[in-house]
Amino acid sequence: MMHADSPQLFIVADNPLQRIALADAMMQCGFDVLHNIHSNRLKPEHCHLLPSLWLLDVEHDDNVLDMIGDDAPLMIGITRAPSPVHQKAYAHWVKTLSDKVIKFLGNAPPLLTEVIELAPEAEVVQQKNVELSREVEPQLVIMEGAEDRPSRHTTSHEQVHVPSHPKKQGHVHATDAIGELNHTGSTDWQYVCILAASMGGPEAVKRFLDRVPVSVPVTFILVQHIDPNMQSVLPRVLSRHNSWQFDTEQSFTEQGGLLQPSLFLKSGHVLLVPAARQIDFGANGEVFAFDEIESDPVKYEPWPGHYQPSINEVMRRAAEAFGSRLMTIVFSGMGDDGSDAVDDVQRVHGVIWAQTASSCVCASQPDHVRASGKVSFNGTPEILAEHLQQFISEQSISID
Incomplete structure (x- = not known):
């Protein structure tokens, strides 16, 4: 259930698994998700909705930025969501993302509690992930926070020449x-x-x-x-x-x-x-x-x-x-x-x-x-x- 004064978000993500996870996470936290679409489905009329924040995770950012305009409030560099099978990791991802959105907007939605637990809806997301994984292999792309993982060229014990x-x-x-x-x-x-x-x-x-x-x-x-x-x-x-x-x-x-x-x-x-x-x-x-x-x-x-x-x-x-x-x-x-x-x-x-x-x-x-x-x-x-x-x-x- 969304409150009338919940911040409104517009999600544009090219990876279907990421789209599902982003929408699930934001709705868990009480945000109002206006739309959740692939970038090739974004139309000029969508920009007239004036969401509180755009969440972008797309392959061709310039095309989307041209359409939504330079003054639109947006968040990029969203870490790829872990599978809901890993409940603690997924819950941590939801909490981290919601904290960033709240910090960006300056206020929390009415339904957001201090501690975010994995909601029952995650089971639905998990089932959708299983179905979609047969068609699309998810890619691990981290824009901000690339330091969360070691360089693919080294291990913790390797020395780089x-x-x-x-x-x-x-x-x-x-x-x-x-x-x-x-x-x-x-x-x-x-x-x-x-x-x-x-x-x-x-x-x-x-x-x-x-x-x-x-x-x-x-x-x-x-x-x-x-x-x-x-x-x-x-x-x-x-x-x-x-x-x-x-x-x-x-x-x-x-x-x-x-x-x-x-x-x-x-x-x-x-x-x-x-x-x-x-x-x-x-x-x-x-x-x-x-x-x-x-x-x-x-x-x-x-x-x-x-x-x-x-x-x-x-x-x-x-x-x-x-x-x-x-x-x-x-x-x-x-x-x-x-x-x-x-x-x-x-x-x-x-x-x-x-x-x-x-x-x-x-x-x-x-x-x-x-x-x-x-x-x-x-x-x-x-x-x-x-x-x-x-x-x-x-x-x-x-x-x-």
Whole structure:
């Protein structure tokens, strides 16, 4: 039974098993599901319903985004539902998803209790899953929260070999860059800021970017744990309502590699670190993309460790390249990626900030970094954005 004031959701999912699970989970929690359809059945008239939130899990996000419009409230990167046969895992998935929806909407439906238990309707879903599984084999695709599983290239005991590469032109050691707050090279930025994010990260990063004017002399490097096949939708979602330009792997020059830069960091731009291809940096903002390897089916050497891309590794490489011009902000996420590299950033006098636990969808990642004692400022995404502008302004005045 739905209350008249229950938030209304519109589900668009291409996998039939996921559609059933999403509708079941949201109705269990007391949300009003207006429609639950495949993306090829979405029509313009559906957009006139103005749901409280769109839940998208589709293969071609751009087509759906074009139809629903840039201002529509939406949630992407939904973790694939486990089978209801695994009752505890399924109940946990329902609880996690409902918490994220509630946090997004700012209010809970009247029927939602504090503890969500597996409803009897799950048996119906289980039967439907059995019937549908004969026609469609479910795929495990995780957009946010990719850290919930190890990299498919490693196990917890494996060591990943990273090929050595020659020293790059213009690449100075971190100690050579200490104190260079106002770089005099060809760059148009004063600081490089890593945005480290995982589960719940896209929402937090977007709130942050919406509050930072592109005129601030900073360039961002976004390290978001994500399935490589789902990266393409991030720039469009994160750049809504702001003027930040996104550079992706598709922006790399064909001539680039470990000897020639594939891209240069620019003020007013956000570099989205590829999930399936390693990169390195030069002191003047060069971005060096690792070359292809002769190994099938893997096209590029994976990032070291369990996380793809690796926040730890990006922080270490950026610290070596940019020294005290490096800033790192750790946003919402599960796991501890980034906590092992805080010493590398502090050693070159870089700064580390973190999102407050109360404003995170999942506070594990910033909490692990905070536990190091190296975080000098905490705030909501909006407060972090204001503090960034104030910090850079004060540093510029002190230099002058």
